[in-house]
Amino acid sequence: MIRHHPDKNLLLEYASGSLPKGASLVVSAHIQMCAECRAQYRTMNTLGGSILESCAPQAVNDKAFHRLMGRIDQAAEPEQQVTPERSKSTEPMLADAPPVVHKLLEKNPPIKWKTIAPALKMCRLKTGQDQYEVSFHRLSCGGKVAEHDHRGYELTLVLYGSFSDSDGVYSPGDFLLREPGDVHRPTVTEDQECLCFSAVQAPVAITGVSGWLLNRLIPFRPG
Numbered sequence: 194m195i196r197h198h199p200d201k202n203l204l205l206e207y208a209s210g211s212l213p214k215g216a217s218l219v220v221s222a223h224i225q226m227c228a229e230c231r232a233q234y235r236t237m238n239t240l241g242g243s244i245l246e247s248c249a250p251q252a253v254n255d256k257a258f259h260r261l262m263g264r265i266d267q268a269a270e271p272e273q274q275v276t277p278e279r280s281k282s283t284e285p286m287l288a289d290a291p292p293v294v295h296k297l298l299e300k301n302p303p304i305k306w307k308t309i310a311p312a313l314k315m316c317r318l319k320t321g322q323d324q325y326e327v328s329f330h331r332l333s334c335g336g337k338v339a340e341h342d343h344r345g346y347e348l349t350l351v352l353y354g355s356f357s358d359s360d361g362v363y364s365p366g367d368f369l370l371r372e373p374g375d376v377h378r379p380t381v382t383e384d385q386e387c388l389c390f391s392a393v394q395a396p397v398a399i400t401g402v403s404g405w406l407l408n409r410l411i412p413f414r415p416g
């Protein structure tokens with residue numbers, strides 16, 4: 194059961210197309226996993242459509258029209274239900290990932306994990322934008338991630354396993370938004386690894402005594 198959802202303002206930003214692409218990918222993946230948010234998203238689109246119908250038509254140039262059609266194509270993605278189709282990925286943890294994640298996997302070469310800390314591996318994904326670093330974070334059983342400080346927004350969706358922090362427990366489909374200034378220390382459950390899909394707006398800073406060194410070892414690469 195999914196217990197943590199994006200709030201209404203974030204869903205509205207997503208539905209109106211004003212959320213940056215990197216962040217949209219994570220919200221879109223959550224909507225594909227969550228019937229409740231999918232219903233809210235459809236209602237927002239229906240309301241938006243009714244408002245548009247009541248407006249007088251305006252002429253647009255060709256460039257703006259094509260840009261708009263591209264956004265409509267992107268916005269249509271969350272309407273897809275999560276298909277039971279098995280992943281072509283070699284990572285069993287990604288087998289039940291939503292379609293938007295599978296699309297990204299097709300555009301990226303085979304997954305390569307980079308060890309960031311003893312309990313944390315990371316795989317960056319190319320998404321064709323430059324505001325957010327989009328990646329998978331893989332945390333080992335019982336692993337604790339060093340306490341860290343968020344310098345920008347971080348959107349996280351749990352795809353496999355679960356972790357907890359001072360605010361609660363997060364399981365597959367759960368969505369988490371961290372804001373600039375938030376500090377937390379996630380801990381993974383003992384019985385299985387945890388895989389998260391994340392979009393990070395700015396470098397995350399490790400706090401504590403070893404932070405000054407680790408912060409230099411983890412490059413921030415939006416893309």
Ligand SMILES: [Zn+2]
Binds near residue numbers: 197198227228229231
């Ligand atoms: Zn939801």
